[in-house]
Amino acid sequence: MPTSLSRSSIARGALVLTCAGLLAGCGDDDNRKPYVGGDAKIGKQLVTQYQCGACHKIPDVPGAGGEAGPDLEKFGRLSYIAGGIPNVPPRLVAWLLDPPALKPGTAMPNVGLTEQEARHMTAFLYTLR
Numbered sequence: 001m002p003t004s005l006s007r008s009s010i011a012r013g014a015l016v017l018t019c020a021g022l023l024a025g026c027g028d029d030d031n032r033k034p035y036v037g038g039d040a041k042i043g044k045q046l047v048t049q050y051q052c053g054a055c056h057k058i059p060d061v062p063g064a065g066g067e068a069g070p071d072l073e074k075f076g077r078l079s080y081i082a083g084g085i086p087n088v089p090p091r092l093v094a095w096l097l098d099p100p101a102l103k104p105g106t107a108m109p110n111v112g113l114t115e116q117e118a119r120h121m122t123a124f125l126y127t128l129r
């Protein structure tokens with residue numbers, strides 16, 4: 001977490017929220033060090049399995065040509081998730097777990113991922129550059 005962010009009380013509040021959402025991971029040494037703790041290959045399989053491609057265009061994912069959500073082709077280069085959430089691993093994990101919690105009213109649904117699934121997907125999404 002960049003130190004500049006922690007100066008803002010808004011970011012601090014969001015951090016607390018993220019940590020609450022990742023409570024299991026917060027106490028787990030293996031997952032805390034490499035924060036994301038995900039495997040991009042498994043993440044790609046999960047993205048296929050959960051049919052994220054129904055709403056998103058995703059390179060190398062069979063059938064992923066949806067247009068309801070943004071094209072994820074260069075997602076790893078973006079500074080923000082959904083236009084306003086800093087694109088850093090803990091925030092992306094939190095986004096995938098529960099988009100409306102981070103951005104009320106968003107059209108992206110909570111698809112019921114486990115935290116570990118969200119971490120695998122996060123690792124995969126950052127390979128898209």
Ligand code: HEC
Pocket residue numbers: 047050051052053054055056068069070071072075078080081082083096103106107108109111121125
């Ligand atoms: C019902 C359609 C739908 C499904 C299913 C869906 N998304 Fe989304 N997704 C969206 C929409 C719409 C947005 C834009 C949200 C916003 O800006 O409020 C979005 C945004 C995103 C973003 C941020 C993209 C950006 O450019 O800011 C990522 C990453 C993402 N989705 C990944 C996923 C993954 C991974 C899955 C599968 C677990 C998934 N989505 C499933 C509709 C969907």
